[in-house]
Amino acid sequence: MRFRLPSPRRRVPAALTSGGDAAPTAPISVADTAPVDGEPGGGAPASSGGEDVELRIAGMTCAGCATTIRDGLLQLPGVASAGVSPVTHRAALRPDGTVPAEDLEMLAEAAITGLGYRVVDER
Numbered sequence: 557m558r559f560r561l562p563s564p565r566r567r568v569p570a571a572l573t574s575g576g577d578a579a580p581t582a583p584i585s586v587a588d589t590a591p592v593d594g595e596p597g598g599g600a601p602a603s604s605g606g607e608d609v610e611l612r613i614a615g616m617t618c619a620g621c622a623t624t625i626r627d628g629l630l631q632l633p634g635v636a637s638a639g640v641s642p643v644t645h646r647a648a649l650r651p652d653g654t655v656p657a658e659d660l661e662m663l664a665e666a667a668i669t670g671l672g673y674r675v676v677d678e679r
Contacts, residue, residue: 609649609661615673616642628667634660645676 616622622640625647629638634655640647647668651660665675 607657609651609657609664611647611649611661611664611668612676613640613645613647613668613673614676616640616645618642621673624671625668625673628671629664632660632663632667634663 613625616625619642622642626638626640629635629640629647629649632649634651634653635649636652637650638647647664649660649664651657655663668675
């Protein structure tokens, strides 16, 4: 049985909708995403999100793969933001504090596996 995620709802950054035809040239990382609650510019009180969850992914060969994985990870409960790099084969999740980091890591592994990729143990 495969794990399926609902199709993501995408937010298009204002910079891309302002008539410019320039596309980003580098993969989007967690640092490049919108401010998370509690960070400068976030507008809400600080959350106890904890540290980022990082995963190494096998089977990711292009930016399209990275986008598929990122969109899937953003659908998980407890994820404030996610960044996936096809160059480093890594995903970084910023928790929103509603799900413990251990549970979030297990959810992310299941989602990535369900999308047809594999999480690699770095030990």
